[in-house]
Amino acid sequence: xxxxxxxxxxxxxxxxxxxxxxxxxxxxxxxxxxxxxxxxxxxxxxxxxxxxxxxxxxxxxxxxxxxxxxxxxxxxxxxxxxxxxxxxxxxxxxxxxxxxxxxxxxxxxxxxxxxxxxxxxxxxxxxxxxxxxxxxxxxxxxxxxxxxxxxxxxxxxxxxxxxxxxxxxxxxxxxxxxxxxxxxxxxxxxxxxxxxxxxxxxxxxxxxxxxxxxxxxxxxxxxxxxxxxxxxxxxxxxxxxxxxxxxxxxxxxxxxxxxxxxxxxxxxxxxxxxxxxxxxxxxxxxxxxxxxxxxxxxxxxxxxxxxxxxxxxxxxxxxxxxxxxxxxxxxxxxxxxxxxxxxxxxxxxxxxxxxxxxxxxxxx
Amino acid sequence: xxxxxxxxxxxxxxxxxxxxxxxxxxxxxxxxxxxxxxxxxxxxxxxxxxxxxxxxxxxxxxxxxxxxxxxxxxxxxxxxxxxxxxxxxxxxxxxxxxxxxxxxxxxxxxxxxxxxxxxxxxxxxxxxxxxxxxxxxxxxxxxxxxxxxxxxxxxxxxxxxxxxxxxxxxxxxxxxxxxxxxxxxxxxxxxxxxxxxxxxxxxxxxxxxxxxxxxxxxxxxxxxxxxxxxxxxxxxxxxxxxxxxxxxxxxxxxxxxxxxxxxxxxxxxxxxxxxxxxxxxxxxxxxxxxxxxxxxxxxxxxxxxxxxxxxxxxxxxxxxxxxxxxxxxxxxxxxxxxxxxxxxxxxxxxxxxxxxxxxxxxxx
Numbered sequence: 001x002x003x004x005x006x007x008x009x010x011x012x013x014x015x016x017x018x019x020x021x022x023x024x025x026x027x028x029x030x031x032x033x034x035x036x037x038x039x040x041x042x043x044x045x046x047x048x049x050x051x052x053x054x055x056x057x058x059x060x061x062x063x064x065x066x067x068x069x070x071x072x073x074x075x076x077x078x079x080x081x082x083x084x085x086x087x088x089x090x091x092x093x094x095x096x097x098x099x100x101x102x103x104x105x106x107x108x109x110x111x112x113x114x115x116x117x118x119x120x121x122x123x124x125x126x127x128x129x130x131x132x133x134x135x136x137x138x139x140x141x142x143x144x145x146x147x148x149x150x151x152x153x154x155x156x157x158x159x160x161x162x163x164x165x166x167x168x169x170x171x172x173x174x175x176x177x178x179x180x181x182x183x184x185x186x187x188x189x190x191x192x193x194x195x196x197x198x199x200x201x202x203x204x205x206x207x208x209x210x211x212x213x214x215x216x217x218x219x220x221x222x223x224x225x226x227x228x229x230x231x232x233x234x235x236x237x238x239x240x241x242x243x244x245x246x247x248x249x250x251x252x253x254x255x256x257x258x259x260x261x262x263x264x265x266x267x268x269x270x271x272x273x274x275x276x277x278x279x280x281x282x283x284x285x286x287x288x289x290x291x292x293x294x295x296x297x298x299x300x301x302x303x304x305x306x307x308x309x310x311x312x313x314x315x316x317x318x319x320x321x322x323x324x325x326x327x328x329x330x331x332x333x334x335x336x337x338x339x340x341x342x343x344x345x346x347x348x349x350x351x352x353x354x355x356x357x358x359x360x361x362x363x364x
Numbered sequence: 365x366x367x368x369x370x371x372x373x374x375x376x377x378x379x380x381x382x383x384x385x386x387x388x389x390x391x392x393x394x395x396x397x398x399x400x401x402x403x404x405x406x407x408x409x410x411x412x413x414x415x416x417x418x419x420x421x422x423x424x425x426x427x428x429x430x431x432x433x434x435x436x437x438x439x440x441x442x443x444x445x446x447x448x449x450x451x452x453x454x455x456x457x458x459x460x461x462x463x464x465x466x467x468x469x470x471x472x473x474x475x476x477x478x479x480x481x482x483x484x485x486x487x488x489x490x491x492x493x494x495x496x497x498x499x500x501x502x503x504x505x506x507x508x509x510x511x512x513x514x515x516x517x518x519x520x521x522x523x524x525x526x527x528x529x530x531x532x533x534x535x536x537x538x539x540x541x542x543x544x545x546x547x548x549x550x551x552x553x554x555x556x557x558x559x560x561x562x563x564x565x566x567x568x569x570x571x572x573x574x575x576x577x578x579x580x581x582x583x584x585x586x587x588x589x590x591x592x593x594x595x596x597x598x599x600x601x602x603x604x605x606x607x608x609x610x611x612x613x614x615x616x617x618x619x620x621x622x623x624x625x626x627x628x629x630x631x632x633x634x635x636x637x638x639x640x641x642x643x644x645x646x647x648x649x650x651x652x653x654x655x656x657x658x659x660x661x662x663x664x665x666x667x668x669x670x671x672x673x674x675x676x677x678x679x680x681x682x683x684x685x686x687x688x689x690x691x692x693x694x695x696x697x698x699x700x701x702x703x704x705x706x707x708x709x710x711x712x713x714x715x716x717x718x719x720x721x722x723x724x725x726x727x728x
Contacts, residue, residue: 158533161525169522176540 001051004044004112004122004206009034011213016108018212018235018309019205019326021298023257023281024104024131025063026313031105037113044112045121049194049203052097052123056194059087060101060127061111064135064152064174065184066257066280079153079186080114086151086161087188099123099197101138101190103205104131105311110186122206127190129202129329130298132341133256133280135174136167139329140190142336143200150174150189154181179255202329216307228322231307237324238359241274241287242267242304248315256280261301261315263323276301276323278312283346285323293325294343296332297355300324325355365415368408368476368486368570373398375577380472382576382599382673383569383690385662387621387645388468388495389427390677395469401477408476409485411461413567416487420460420558423451424491425478426471428499428516428538429548430621430644443517443550444478450515450525451552463487463561465502465554467569468495469675474550486570491554493566493693494662496705497620497644499538500531503693504554506700507564514538514553518545543619566693580671592686595671601688602723605638605651606631606668612679620644625665625679627687640665640687642676647710649687657689658707660696661719664688689719 004012009031017027038044052058061083088095098120100111108126115122127138135147147170153159160177164170170189178185215234219227232239243263250259257280265272274287282299285292293299301310301321310321331337333354339345342352368376373395381391402408416422425447452459462484464475472490479486491502499511511534517523524541528534534553542549579598583591596603607627614623621644629636638651646663649656657663665674665685674685695701697718703709706716 156529156533158526158528158537160527160537162522163524164522165520169520172544173522173524173541176544177537180536180540 001048002046004046005038006035008210009038009109009112011210011217012108012112012206013105013213014216014308015209015212015214016103017105017311018216018300018302019129019209019298020104020131020309020311021281021300022276022278022312023133024102024108024311025106026311027105027109027309029106030109034109034112034116037116041116041119044115046206047097047121047123049123049125049198049201052194052197054193054195054198056096057091057093057191058097058099058123058194058197059095059188059191060099061114062101062107062187062189063110063184064187065178066252066255079155080117082153082159083151083186083188084118086153086159087149087191090149090151090161091191095120096194097121097123099201100126100206102126102128102131103209107131108206108209123197124206125197125201125203126205127201129205130296131281135171135189137341138190139200139202139331140192140196141167141340142331142334143196145190145192145196145200147189149191150187152177152185152187154185156181175255183255219307227307231302232324235324235326237300237326238293238355240285240292240299240323240325241265241272242269242322243272243274243320245315245317245319245321248317250315257312259312261312263321266320274323277348279346280312282312284343284348285325291350292358293355294348294350294352295346296328296337296341296352298326298328300326327355365412366410368410369402370399372574373402373473373476375574375581376472376476376570377469377577378580378672379573379576379578380467381469381675382580382664382666383493383573383662384468384495384673384675385645385664386640386642386676387497388466388472388675389470390675391469391473391673393470394473398473398476398480401480405480405483408479410570411485411487413487413489413562413565416461416558416561418557418559418562421455421457421555422461422463422487422558422561423459423552423555424463424465425475426465426551426553427474427548428551429542430616430619443519444481446517446523447515447550447552448482450517450523451513451555454513454515454525455555459484460558461485461487463565464490464570466490466492466495467573471495472570472573487561488570489561489565489567490569491565493569494660495645499535499553501705502554503564503566503695504556504560505531505704506695506698507560509554509556509560509564511553513555514551516541516549516551518549520545539619547616547619583671591671595666596688599688599690601664601690602657602719604649604656604663604687604689605629605636606633606686607636607638607684609679609681609683609685612681614679621676623676625676627685630684638687641712643710644676646676648707648712649689655714656722657719658712658714658716659710660692660701660705660716662690662692664690691719
């Protein structure tokens, strides 16, 4: 058990945005929401998963929708209470803890804000260890845990409770409502017991985000390594490409951000080209015509100077970025995991090959 | 209090399909569902509205979606129980009676089936006195009654509860889910007290449907009048046009059936032309270039021989029909009523003029 205050939020937002793999929303927006809540209501208690009782009721809090829209719509304060009440009344019991469902600039932050506002502890766990675009894409689906009852509310005060036969159906129906509500909403889904959370969750993800954020913040403070070396060694990342953004193709469709970013090589990659395709999150990285990384491994773009993550929303012509691959949570590499989030699910006709195997000769 | 058995269902289905004003679905499909239920579980008790206690909990049962889809999807038996359980659990009390929300071939029948299957009385009332395409279009909206909590379930077993800030928002969100569920779903909305039902409902609509159905069934049994005279005098209808269907333009869009039927005059209207535009229900009737009736008055097409109503789904080239106008429930003619269901709401740029005023000189 420890406490999350302003500095921790700063670092968690940065690190979670990196783990967002291009998605998960703008960490600046997320950070402000969490900081506001902590300034108003005091710091948040972060529980280690093993500190949570097996029969506790734990619920994730998140936003659903196209990250591009998140920044344009106000995030109200009363949504957390509404979600709490909907789920608590459904089960007829109090909620013991909140948790994030994914790592990302916004969805790592909202549960902190909710915990601060409602005085409920947060658990150091999530269901992805990164961000993914669709709601059935969580380790809990592999564990057979239902996304429903799922509570959804918008900033206007509309609310919906879903009960579905599969988590893919939850995605279908909740996505339709999200679009009708203007493209982004607040949700609580995968209500679960402490035992389920401990069995299938990605443990320690909040702490990992914070450590990554600290490392980025202090990347230039090391005398023995260059900032890039330090960044790569700290993240355990594979350097895929270094380039300047030459083109960004982007489209908001069905409450998702689809697109592709094209890079012209700089530095040691001068003369080369690469592109990264995304659906909210980065899906594939292709360097000089060859696929070098695919989902579910994390493909992250970071600024070549500051190593701050660049989300798919923030891609801009001329920006100089390093494309980095990070190995995903091991459960995603199982057949059940790849069925949910492997390249073919996203329409990319290629087998998943782990980063470690693609870069057997060295880290790029 | 009286009982609804097989013969009553036959007549109610026919009369309600007439009041469906082109919409409300195929009375044959609806009839089979209701008859099956009554054959399996026995007749239904029909209560006069005034027999219902003021503090009773009364809920409408209906299908939502494009009527064209209803006939193609199976209507399961377990949806009524699911809806009952959802609403009953929400309020923490038993449900005292079901009611239809609109008159129409399907939506007059499903509440009968639900009442039979669950052994719960049906009330002789609805919220339209006809059919309309969108769910906020009920007298209860004028009375300030919320459509929510609204329960929705599909034949696969997905279910959703909505709570919205306005009834128009209920329509938006429930329509989005209906489309995602394949275009038609079972719903319960506008849960209300007996007092509310009595204050704003269209009373006696089941009985009126039954009487209209009887009249159509026996339209040729009268020695003193021609079948057409008898049909018009019994329904109180205005004869707008008699013609042969020359063209049908039809499109399913956003879970609605949109379209237009073009008629070439026959008999006394020989040489003339007319067209009727619809969104599930008929919206306008234009005869020889002049609008002769608009929503919210009922525009009904009936077979020239049998006087059986022809729904917008059943429009076919060459069919000979009589276009009849019936005055709507008086509440629809108030400013609040016309705002909800007047011609301008449907994008028809014309003032509403009551049938009686258009035909001051005589009934056409």
